[in-house]
Amino acid sequence: MGVQLPQFTRRRVLRALGRDIVAVLLLTMGCSLGVPGDAESGQQKDSSDYQQYFPKYTRPAAIPFPTDNLFxxxxxxxxxxxxxxxxxxxxxxxxxxxxxxxxxxxxxxxxxxxxxxxxxxxxxxxxxxxxxxxxxxxxxxxxxxxxxxxxxxxxxxxxxxxxxxxxxxxxxxxxxxxxxxxxxxxxxxxxxxxxxxxxxxxxxTVISGKAPFDRWMEGDESAVSAAAKQGFVLFNTKANCVACHSGWRLTDDSFHDVGLAGEDRGRGTQLEGIEEAQFTFKTPTLRNVERRAPYMHDGATPTLEAVIDLYNRGGDVRRPSLSPQIKPLHLTAKEEQDLLAFLHTLTSVDAPVTVPTLPQ
Ligand code: HEC
Ligand code: HEC
Missing domain, CATH: 1.10.760.10 (Cytochrome c-like domain)
Known part of the structure; x- marks a missing residue:
């Protein structure tokens, strides 16, 4: 099964992008095929708890480019x-x-x-x-x-x-x-x-490189902490973050109301009159998220701890557009810490960006 996964994912990615995108550039960062670790190869005995979720997070092998603007x-x-x-x-x-x-x-x-x-x-x-x-x-x-x-x-x-x-x-x-x-x-x-x-x-071409999370999925059990492993399970189960932060980029490319206070109607400004769209915003990627405080579309949530608290209390505002997944999660303090530890594993060490010399 592990062998077929990357191909399946690639097909799905291309399908999602539509028929005009047929050209791809192979990723060269050596992290392209997130083939899940081999379940038979002597992993820790609890590994099956989380390995079942790995296929959902497989990295694609190539960057898609539109045919009228090839790389x-x-x-x-x-x-x-x-x-x-x-x-x-x-x-x-x-x-x-x-x-x-x-x-x-x-x-x-x-x-x-x-x-x-x-x-x-x-x-x-x-x-x-x-x-x-x-x-x-x-x-x-x-x-x-x-x-x-x-x-x-x-x-x-x-x-x-x-x-x-x-x-x-x-x-x-x-x-x-x-x-x-x-x-x-x-x-x-x-x-x-x-x-x-x-x-x-x-x-x-701005692609986040391999993070500890990817190395763990490739089979390196020491790439992430025990707390982060628990956090990953919570992400996929009790905390249900995966309902919106899905796939290797940890976004479903969709719009949701997570219950933030404020008057900005987000997607609702584009879809006036559609109640479910009001106060919804695009799910951001969580790749490298620890390096991007403060958070949310309004920058009003200062830290990742505060983001997790917000989800744990089920958001701050009740209204018809509030996503059904946004409800009190009843996470313990330890579980909140585990989720945080998992978010920290999404940080890649990327080659420094060189600033180009500008033409005169
Ligand atoms: C003054 C700050 C500022 C400058 C300059 C700026 N941006 Fe942005 N950019 C933003 C903000 C703020 C948003 C979000 C706006 C919104 O969603 O309404 C954004 C959104 C984007 C997005 C969408 C990202 C996503 O996930 O949907 C892209 C892509 C982007 N900018 C590229 C560019 C490019 C290319 C330039 C230069 C031509 C540029 N930006 C210049 C502030 C800036
Ligand atoms: C119902 C869909 C949904 C669920 C469930 C969800 N998120 Fe989000 N998440 C979003 C959306 C949409 C935003 C942006 C909201 C905004 O700015 O208005 C967001 C923003 C974030 C941000 C801030 C990122 C940034 O760049 O600002 C983090 C961190 C985050 N979510 C983590 C989590 C975690 C951890 C969980 C599980 C406890 C979770 N999310 C559950 C949809 C969701």
Whole structure:
């Protein structure tokens, strides 16, 4: 059974992404096939308790790319350069990486993002890990692809405040960008479209590497603590976190109301009149989550301990959209600690990100 799992998962991943995505880039980080440990090979005797859940968390073998924007090194490099270039803002001061900072797990460490003119935005900056597999973007799911998403923050007055016409003119006026665009998108001009495609290609390569959790699933019993193993079982049973944080990225790509106080209707702003959608937000990945405090769309939950307490008391607000899974969990203090220990096993040690030299 173990041998067939990766293939099954790959098929499922591709199916979920839709028919236009047929091209894939093999992951090169040596952690691609999360083949579960062999049950027969002398594991601890309680290993069957948790091994039954491993298949749900198998990592895919390849990154999917859309057929109209296939991966090339040149595209990823151009996208990375644009991502770190503050000249994509009206003030020449704010880049994508100002808010999605690799040193802060591709977030900004703030409860709410701060944009152009020190404007505080209404929501927290999400990390951009593993979005190649995402089926919608933003906390409220208002865009469907990374290409579609990429230009929004550049033009938004409260974010980077640069009209897209001006952006194209500005990039054309930087001589060294010419050859970079030409080698990435031959026969296509420097345009909104090629900027969006390059940014999206780079973002698809931002993948969280192997974490202790993955090494444990591969059979290294010493990769995680006994508490974390108990926490993993709780995650899949009594605490039922898996109802929404499922799969290797630990997100179902769906929207739920977890009972946070506040007036932001989230997905409900896109689906007005649908009661179940009100106050729902996209389930965030839990990969590297310990490095991204404070938490939730409003950044109002300061620590992972506070997140677990929130779930344990069944959220703070009762209303029709509240997800049925959000109810008092009756976890003991020890069980809360075990869950926390499990969340800590999701942190990968990734190669440091080098900031590109910007074209002149
Ligand atoms: C001023 C801070 C800021 C800047 C600059 C910024 N972002 Fe964001 N980004 C955010 C915030 C805040 C959100 C969430 C907004 C929401 O959901 O309504 C977000 C959401 C996203 C998402 C969706 C993530 C997800 O999980 O759904 C992506 C992708 C993204 N940004 C990429 C970019 C790119 C590419 C750039 C540069 C062109 C950029 N961002 C510039 C703050 C910023
Ligand atoms: C009903 C679906 C659901 C269940 C069950 C659930 N979560 Fe969540 N989780 C979400 C959603 C949706 C968010 C984002 C909510 C928001 O910001 O409004 C979230 C946010 C989080 C965050 C914050 C991540 C970040 O980047 O801000 C953590 C940590 C987390 N959940 C852990 C857990 C744990 C641990 C459990 C089990 C005790 C659990 N979740 C159960 C859907 C769920």
């Amino acid at each position: 090339t090194e040149e595209r990823a490099q151009l996208g990375k350069t644009l991502f770190f270039d503050p000249r994509l803002s009206g003030s020449n001061w704010i880049s994508c990486a100002t808010c999605h900072n690799p040193a802060l797990s591709w977030g900004d460490g703030l409860p709410k993002a701060i944009g152009h003119g020190m404007t505080e935005l209404t929501r927290r900056t999400p990390a951009i890990w593993n979005l190649a597999w995402a089926t919608s973007l933003f906390w409220d799911g208002r865009t469907a692809s990374l290409e579609e998403q990429a230009l929004g923050p550049i033009a938004a007055q409260a974010e980077m405040n640069l009209s897209l016409d001006k952006m194209v003119a500005k990039l054309k006026g930087i001589p060294q960008y010419g050859p970079l665009f030409a080698s990435a998108y031959a026969n296509e001009p420097i345009s909104e479209k090629t900027v969006a495609k390059a940014l999206a290609t780079f973002e698809r």
